[in-house]
Amino acid sequence: MTSNRLFGKKALVTGAGSGIGLAVAQRFAAEGAKVYFADINVDAAAKAAAEAGTDRAVPVRVDVSDETSVTEAFSLASKDEALDIVVANAGVQLFGQDAKVGDLDLEVWERTMAINQRGAFLTLKHAVRAMENRGGSIIVTGSPTAVVACGQTFTAYTSSKAGVHGLARVVAADYAAEGIRVNIVVPGYTETPLVQTIADDPESRAGLVNATMLGRAGTAADVEGIMVYLASDDSAYATGGIFTVDGGLTAL
């Protein structure tokens, strides 16, 4: 159900070509915002934007690990007027490569950090610049792995997401006086292409589903509502917060 809660606002969502970012960007557009669907896979971003069915949905290519690319995407998105909402959501989890620390290749660590952690840093750096003298809402997609062990051995992914949580907190503190709010959304096990490896393995999937209070996997649509709340003025007093949407996973 939509209610035009973001009417007149301008947003940029990274990782909008798939999964959570796609669902959130399409929902923002349905709520009345102009939305830049930013992704390294520009064809996927273009398809997602076209599906939104409005000329307020605009695809843009970005590689969040590359500052030149992030600069270009933000200058396109904030060309005419500033951005009100930025969702730093693009991320990777390298299944089959990320491992226990003693078995982890440096290259896998570096690749994960480059996209998840450096990517969030560059996105927030250019987001605060695009919101200068105006304020706005920044949302980062965190992870339960930054909060609890989750029984997993994803050393690089866990470390990258812990960094993202820390980054969001410090940026929230540093930019509150400028009217910029920064919050962390923590989805639980959410069935998107990112975690297809888990979905394909009945034992792993059952382990995660059974670890929730609600007894089911999340969907990208489950994450939309909290993102709309944090993007909207309804959350005017929320900053530096962690908003968990995990079916009770981390509370059990």
Ligand code: NAD
């Ligand atoms: P997804 O794989 O469905 O989508 C990720 C998107 O990010 C893809 O469209 C991909 O092309 C894009 N991307 C990858 N590298 C990029 C780069 N360098 N620059 C720009 N875009 C890039 O994954 P998802 O499940 O929707 O994940 C979105 C976010 O949610 C990630 O940060 C992920 O860590 C986080 N998350 C996911 C889950 C889950 O269970 N799915 C749980 C907690 C957190």
